[in-house]
Amino acid sequence: MLYFIGLGLGDAKDITVKGLEIVKQCSRVYLEAYTSILTVGKDALEEYYGRELILADRDMVEQEADEILKGADVSDVAFLVVGDPFGATTHSDLVLRAVNAGIQYRVIHNASIMNAVGCCGLQLYNFGETVSIVFWTDTWRPESFCDKIKKNRDLGMHTLCLLDIKVKEQSMENLMRGRKIYEPPRFMTVSQAAEQLLEIVQNRRERGDDLAISEETICVGLARVGAEDQVIRAGTLRQLASCDLGGPLHSMIVTGHLHPLEVDMLRLSAATPDSLQDLRMTDSSTYTS
Amino acid sequence: MLYFIGLGLGDAKDITVKGLEIVKQCSRVYLEAYTSILTVGKDALEEYYGRELILADRDMVEQEADEILKGADVSDVAFLVVGDPFGATTHSDLVLRAVNAGIQYRVIHNASIMNAVGCCGLQLYNFGETVSIVFWTDTWRPESFCDKIKKNRDLGMHTLCLLDIKVKEQSMENLMRGRKIYEPPRFMTVSQAAEQLLEIVQNRRERGDDLAISEETICVGLARVGAEDQVIRAGTLRQLASCDLGGPLHSMIVTGHLHPLEVDMLRLSAATPDSLQDLRMTDSSTYTS
Incomplete structure (x- = not known):
């Protein structure tokens, strides 16, 4: 067996x-x-x-x-x-x-992170397709995950973003020389993911392309879910871009339509005392009672 | 604590x-x-x-x-x-x-069923919003879950359907007389859920309303996931309406776009040897290689 x-x-x-x-x-x-x-x-x-x-x-x-x-x-x-x-x-x-x-x-x-993520207070039922956010390189900067987030948000759904893990990667030089020398493992942080998302939002805006995501969109950063030192931080995308949630693994959620009970739960882990205070006013498109 | x-x-x-x-x-x-x-x-x-x-x-x-x-x-x-x-x-x-x-x-x-459902071979990443299917009564026959399944299918996403559980329900008479007498627990089966879905599909078709679901849509029935006697059955919606997966709990998945590896996994639990044999031909709208 x-x-x-x-x-x-x-x-x-x-x-x-x-x-x-x-x-x-x-x-x-x-x-x-x-x-x-x-x-x-x-x-x-x-x-x-x-x-x-x-x-x-x-x-x-x-x-x-x-x-x-x-x-x-x-x-x-x-x-x-x-x-x-x-x-x-x-x-x-x-x-x-x-x-x-x-x-x-x-x-x-x-x-797994696919269900444990519910501990932040967002309803698992209300998640759409899960996306992966990968480390960008000089030549590969995929943006397609943003279009999936947009589709989810258009339906009012939350999006779980799984963040890149690079284990046993070889440098281009070692790869080409066939040397089995590996780079140290890398784990994308919530801050890195949020910065990447912000960059795409700005680029698209300049091209007149509406992603239905802005600097003020409510997101949730999660680190080491299920561990003793787990951290959950809810705030705007801009706030998460400058947060430090400590060691790996990290994941991020871009919220969709928020139910009042979900807002109450997110307030327990607000990035700043006023992060979600006036959610009703600042982001009313994603929140109705 | x-x-x-x-x-x-x-x-x-x-x-x-x-x-x-x-x-x-x-x-x-x-x-x-x-x-x-x-x-x-x-x-x-x-x-x-x-x-x-x-x-x-x-x-x-x-x-x-x-x-x-x-x-x-x-x-x-x-x-x-x-x-x-x-x-x-x-x-x-x-x-x-x-x-x-x-x-x-x-x-x-x-x-939980929200992540363990991955054992059938469908990728968790590719699930959209989860829906609940409830027991119909003479006066309450909600159909809105079908519209959610349609939205998911339009995006190529699978839909996990959680099936109704009735525990500690009172009959109308006992409720009105204030008697704390409860009915035996009831658990919706995959067969009951599939029949209900078929009925809605037929009704909508008569009204000219396309749900993007038909009798031939590939669905997956799951019973007692995680237990020794777990059963997974993949087949058309029509096939699942007449299957008997045994005792509770049951859940059902309406598939969206199927990846070749997902098809290979579903074949392991096909309702009949030819259920998924010619998936490529009979249900090409939901399957591309």
Whole structure:
């Protein structure tokens, strides 16, 4: 049996009781290490689970899947994923490979940012399509996520923005020389995401293109959701561009239509005492009682 | 401290290790009992947690919140919710009451249907607004959820449909006579939801109103997600109207634009061997490679 086990979002103890029991009994345990991270590292997990973990990076999952599946038809293998196992496409790929090889699989679910984000007080029901915001490079500055946010806002929906994670990236020089030397991991902050969004808003405005987003649009920054030191900050897009929410992981929400109860919840984490004080007046397009 | 603890979706062991530790140390433990259910009852949870649970129905949470909060400023109280604590509005209400009473709160997240639904192979990123389908009565037959599904489909998005739960309902007669006699709980099945949707599709068609949904639209029925006996069934809306997925809880997805990898995953749970065989030909509007 191949077990896909979600680890949740905080630390080693966010695994479920069922998940932990399975980890302890499997013959091999892999840790997926490229779509998300916990606030604790591999060593802390190994110590708590009492098991050696095999780090599975993107290359391994995509190119050496057979290695992961080996023997899973006669013994139990666990594949651990931060959050829930079904956030990222490649795990569907691993499921299909397992099924094609005649290996049974089972999923042990857990919280992921896709549902835990509800802790900020915005209703999960009212989220539209989720978008990803990636680090811009000199030559690649995608803006299409903004059009998705606009579509969501036009329908009154909130948008969860997942922020880029760069793990095991090579510099162009190392890549071209075939040197397996990797850059330090990078995690996009709420402030970086907000700045990028502001830049696009300004560019589009100059071109006469209305994105239905402005400097005053209410957004929510979230850092380390589910961990002890979680931070939630609600404020205008401009305010979030200058906030510091600390270490990774960060995510951001661009709000749509706000229900009064949602406003009351967001006030609990307002960036400044008056950030959401007069929401009714300053941003009435997104708020009706 | 008031702890909101998600129980996940299957049975007693789907609580997180952190959640279980907190349950064991709290002075009082409430179990929210109206937005969802596990495959095991209160007795099984009490035995496994080693704690007495106080059942908190909707009336109690809405009208006797002070009772729940009593003493939570000086001792620890736990409020257990099936799934994740932030699916339902009323828990925001309880958070706000706690904060206003000067009581700190903390959330222990877990899987909920809102993210665990990804196990069927559809990408969570590609879901639009979530809708609820309620039991129709002789006098109340809401159709507005269909318009939301249409909006999602117009954008290529999938729609998660949460199906009605009737717990502690009174008959009209008992309600009018003030008798606290309750009807047995009812849980809408995928088949009932699909039939209701088919009826609306037919009605609208007769009125010349295009819902962008037909008898052949690919839908996914899910039962007891996260439990050992979970069932996933992918097929046309017509096929799902006649399927029997067993005991509660059920949910349904109306698909939008399908990515090839999503189609491959859905084929693993096709209602009939040929349900999704020629998806490319029969439902090309929702599928491009």
